Amino acid sequence: MTMLSSSPNIGPILIKELHKINIRNAEQLRNMGSKQAFLEIKRNDPSACLSKLCALEGAVQGIRWHTLPEERKKELKDYFSQCSQK
Numbered sequence: 001m002t003m004l005s006s007s008p009n010i011g012p013i014l015i016k017e018l019h020k021i022n023i024r025n026a027e028q029l030r031n032m033g034s035k036q037a038f039l040e041i042k043r044n045d046p047s048a049c050l051s052k053l054c055a056l057e058g059a060v061q062g063i064r065w066h067t068l069p070e071e072r073k074k075e076l077k078d079y080f081s082q083c084s085q086k
Contacts, residue, residue, distance in 0.1 A: 002026035008064050009055035017041045026059070034060045042065060042083060050080045 004010050004018060007026045021040040023029050029037060032055035036042040041056075051065075053076050058065030068076075 003043055004029065004059075007059040008062060009058045014055065017045065019064070029056070030060050034076075038080075039083065050077060053080050 002025055004015050004023070005012075005028060006027070018021055018024075018029065018037065018041070021037065021044070023037060032040075034053060035079060037056050038048065038053045041052065044080070054065040054068060054073065057072065057076055060066070
């Protein structure tokens with residue numbers, strides 16, 4: 001099992017937030033997916049931002065979130081907007 005801390009974009013604060021939703025390693029995060037993990041984090045922290053969603057997606061893909069394809073970033077932005085309206 002890969003530790004969360006060795007995943008790109010995952011620092012100490014995000015690790016704590018992931019632990020609160022019972023994500024303990026990178027495999028569990030990949031299995032849950034960035035969108036579901038974000039929704040669960042957002043339940044605990046309504047101020048969770050788009051950057052956090054992108055960071056989670058980058059971690060799932062194993063890349064820095066800044067290098068996500070533009071199309072994927074737009075999809076995540078649209079998803080974030082939908083989540084924020086609820």
